[in-house]
Amino acid sequence: MIVGDIVEDVQAQRRRPLITVATETDATLRSRIINVVRGVRTPLFHASLIMLVALLPTLFVTGVGGSFFQPLFWSLALALAAGLLVGLAVTPVLAQMLLPRDTATRPESPTAGRARAYYGRAVEAARSRRALSLVAVAVIGVLGLAAGSQLMANRQLVPTLPDRTLLVQWDTAAGTSTDEVRRIASKASEELRAVPGVTGVGGHIGRAITSDQVVGNNAAELWVSVAADADFSETEQAVRDVVQGYPGIAHNVSNYSQQEIGDRRSSMEPGFAVRVYGTEMPVLREKAEEVRKALSNISGVQNPTINATPMTPIVEVEVNLEAAQRVGIKPGDARRAAATLMQGVIVGNLFEQQKVFEVVVRGALDVRDDLTSIRELLLDTPDGGHVQLGAIAAVRMVPNEVVIEHDATSRRIDIVADVSGRPLADIQRDIEAAIKQIQFPLEYHAEIPAKYSELRAADAVVLWVGAAALVGILLLLQTAVRSWKLALAVFLALPAALAGAAVVAWIGAASLSWLSLTAFAAVLAIAARNATLLSARADELWRSAPHTSRSEVVLTAARERVSPVLKSALIPVVVLIPPALLGGTVGQALIVPMLLIIVGGLLTTTLVALLVFPLLTLWFGPRTAPEEWSEVYESEVPVQPVMQEKVEAK
Template sequence: EMDPTLFRPATFLDLAVNNLSSTLLISGILMILTLFAFFFNWRTALISSVSVVVSAIVAAGVLYLRGVEINMMIIAGLMIGLVALIDDAIVGVENIVRRLRQSREERSGKSTSNIIYEAVTETRSPLLYATAILVLTAVPLLLLEGVSGALWQPVANSYILALLASLAVALTITPALSLLLLRKGSLQAGDSPAMGVLRGLYTGLFGWAARAPRPAFVTACVLALVGLLSLAFLRQESLLPDFKETDLVVRMAGSPATSHPAMTRITTLASRELRSISGVRNVSSHIGRAIMSDKHTNINDSEIWISIDPAADYDAAVARVQEVVSGYPGLSPEVLTYSELKVREELSGTGENLIVRVYGENTDMIIKKAEEVQNMLSKVSGIVNPQVQYPEEMPTLEIEVDIERAKQYGLKPGDVRRAATSLVSGIVVGSLFEEQKVFDVVVMCASCRAKPQSTVTQSRAALTWLPTCAAVILPLSQPISKAALTKSIFHSNIALSY
């Protein structure tokens, strides 16, 4: 029975959208309550809340008009810019309220519109400078290329749009709402109860900094120095976002000598053990490479697809999966999520800062020139230990036919090659149809199937005999030699590249 929900990235997206909707609803309620607690006035809290929402809608609307699809990175940029949105809304409204309260206490006789205009003018220059500084901090992300650029440029674009939208709303929507709601509204003098509590805590904990500025300055310098020194001890983590995706992929790669039956047996055992883990909903696997498959893998590679129950303890289930797959030594197991798998496919396979690629048509010549480039780069000041990334090789068997001896028995080189193919990997001779299913009929050597991990010496002895149609066993005099061939051939703009 086929499970259509297994390794289905759309399932994680559905869960993420539902979680995002719930999170936004809860965050919106908390924001309104917090603004009301600080302002202690429903009118000012409403103005600030509407300003934040309108800024986010404007930024999202611009992205929509540009044809940008909303994804996790776009939302991340908007969430980062949300800090500036709230700050602009609070600063603008707080200054307007302060000026209105001051004007009423002094009975200046100025109109409400003039007071609001003067208050907005006071905060206009600081808002412009602050927005320009925040935008400049995101400009380096726009200059990234490759996979890093594809990941972080949407974050920078949405972040910058959120900042610009917040600036525009703070200079237009916020004053208009203030004029409508605060023209005749009562404005409470003094701090709100929440602000009074926070002000008392600040005075008790950090009031000494204003009374003794020199010790405060020395303390700030010491903390800054400690922070700079701690940079050397920070761990280098991945810049890729870590999502709790419910679909995992376990990549297992055996040695080149691992046969298909052996890889099938190991993968089956691992799948059964993974299926017994609490929190794992279902498990499936992909072993080797089918003839028309899009997987660029060899016969000694396999992938295990794991679906985790959304209601289970995600961290515990993933830790248990990693523990299980690490119990199969010699297979280089690797646990990845769908996002990590796709990003890994796009990466160049190296984490170095500078890569020099050598192009050509002959592999041996490419490797020779790459080594020459390595020697030249090693003499350049500032370059430490340049390395040549050699193409991965795998052991193979080279079978050479003794044409003269084969002629004596009426055999052609193709007959020998087909027999050798049947012996080593099997040859498709037909198809079997059953219940609308098609099965390939493969002829294989019975001794090699019984002993899938036969050595090169055993294979050489087996290939020394060739059956003919007359059931006469003929010896082949030419030996079988071992050779190393390139496992994968990569092209860039048609030419070979390493």
């Protein structure tokens, strides 16, 4: 866009008639290019800074968002620096070398003349209705702010990239057998294979010995492959319909990127919790209940809940040491025999087709699933006799944790809650006071993890930086337009310029992500650039003709800026259309939403640039010509030192 602005401004400068010569030469073209670069370099620099300042709060975002936004900010900063370098250093040279020389002044086309006349009448009509014009801008701005406020709800950080593979996660009730989970997964796999657009279904049950997932035997995962020519949205919805047909089973349908981001978010962005540490789970649960009751009496804490892992029934074999000693059986031998019956033991390996299969011996299904059969297991005694397992051990069903959560060597239980209505520091102080009133056994204690408070403090920093960014944008506008009143007027008109982007984003909010919403920064930069370039052109005209009336200078600058504004609005659209259409899944998921936001924003930004900014410059702009800038430009002309000639006396 920076390069396009300079090229279009050069062409606009060439369309103006020459004053001193009748035809364009290399010298006149070079002079025009130098004047264009001098006129646009400061406004473009200000617009680029405004874009960076608007995105500055993203540098202070923590957690998963910071992992995405911080590289995005630095990439954008490097791209803007490269664009300014190429636009201000390389583009003028290429324009000097490649643009043809005009030998005659080209007459204006009738269409352009009529459009210029219509535009002049529109500006005069809006100028004569000052109050109505300001109210219209305010209404559009409020509409944009209202639509933008609806985008602040929880939304995914990155878009759903249709990578043609869906992950279906199952979590049945605790205690569900592996065989039952396998039966349900097999039946669901058959239904999923029958869905149009699905090419294959694979998965696994429970957790492997070396798995990196913390799940129990009652969990399962299915990987659903979607055909390349199938409609991904329709196929995904059909898969969700099949999965929802199994009531009583917790499930989740996502893709790989969503799963990875969700896992990282749960570890990097935990919610508020009070954590109880200890060694024995019954005592932990008892103390966690006491902490929960204490939290329920603290103002600002809502819905305290014990976030304990689910329990599953297991068979416990507790050997009676005295009874085992009387028959001469070691406790370890009794436990190993029971484990062999229920879980099995590896007795060898089978080699087939270059694969290794373990040979496991264990009790039959009807034997190992029956407590009476386990109690009747015969154990060999040293004197050659036999004794039943139930005679020397207690065999019973007991609840047990599916997953053991711990920090270092201490088990833990979290009491999660919602906190609001009071400062977080006050709530934490009351919680710590309540915890001190609870008696904990040795090696047991409760504390508030610091991660949540650190995240809330980081969020507060982001808000303060955002407020500072707004002040910085206002200061940059004031520097560019030389007037506090005009800078404030342009600043207040920016919501109207961004209203189109906000409305389009609100209409398509279901498919948007936070990365897509960064397109607002590009629209903001375009709006700021239009305002600063208009002010710069008006100052240039006023500087060249200081006795011209202020209204005539502003209206002339506005008419000259019509073509550059329209063409610069088309440039980003034309640039983004090819990757949006030909970019595959990434183009559809990321670039298309950004393109729609930019197109909607450019509609209102262009209207504001053509109709609102000229009027604001007339009503609130500086009243004096920029005389001080003439000294700046004169300082760029090297001053030749005056050499005194020696005169010889005769």
